Amino acid sequence: MKNHLISAANYYSRFARFFDIISRPNDYKVLEKINESPSSFYNLVFSLEKNPCIIQRSLKNLLKHNLGTKHDKNYESTGVGRLVIEITKRDIKTMNIQKTAEDIIMVACLSGIPLIL
Numbered sequence: 001m002k003n004h005l006i007s008a009a010n011y012y013s014r015f016a017r018f019f020d021i022i023s024r025p026n027d028y029k030v031l032e033k034i035n036e037s038p039s040s041f042y043n044l045v046f047s048l049e050k051n052p053c054i055i056q057r058s059l060k061n062l063l064k065h066n067l068g069t070k071h072d073k074n075y076e077s078t079g080v081g082r083l084v085i086e087i088t089k090r091d092i093k094t095m096n097i098q099k100t101a102e103d104i105i106m107v108a109c110l111s112g113i114p115l116i117l
Contacts, residue, residue: 021061022084026050030058031067031077035085038074 021027029048033039039047044055059075062068067081077085 021065021067022088024058024061026054027058027061028088030055031062031081032085034062034068034075035077035082038071038076040073041075044075 022031029050030044033044033048041052041055041059044050044059045052048055059068059070062075062077062081063070066078067084068075069078
């Protein structure tokens with residue numbers, strides 16, 4: 001039983017670090033950029049208009065967590081990185097739709113329009 005708990009703790013610890021990485025704005029912007037097309041380090045620095053140290057740290061985090069990879073001088077997203085971008089964009093779109101629905105309900109309630117649910 002103890003081994004299962006240790007395995008579960010390690011699994012969830014890695015899972016938490018994964019979300020920590022993608023919640024960092026600079027790391028996410030770099031991941032988005034290398035997901036669009038393979039990019040060199042200097043291309044990332046100039047296109048994202050960030051300090052080279054920031055780009056270097058973001059790339060290190062992405063490579064460490066298998067969200068990006070380096071081929072020759074170009075960085076590109078891995079399958080996991082592409083999936084992260086797809087999921088986050090879908091979830092943001094879903095949240096925006098949900099927010100729009102909440103706004104419609106709020107306006108209807110404030111206007112006295114009866115809602116049939």
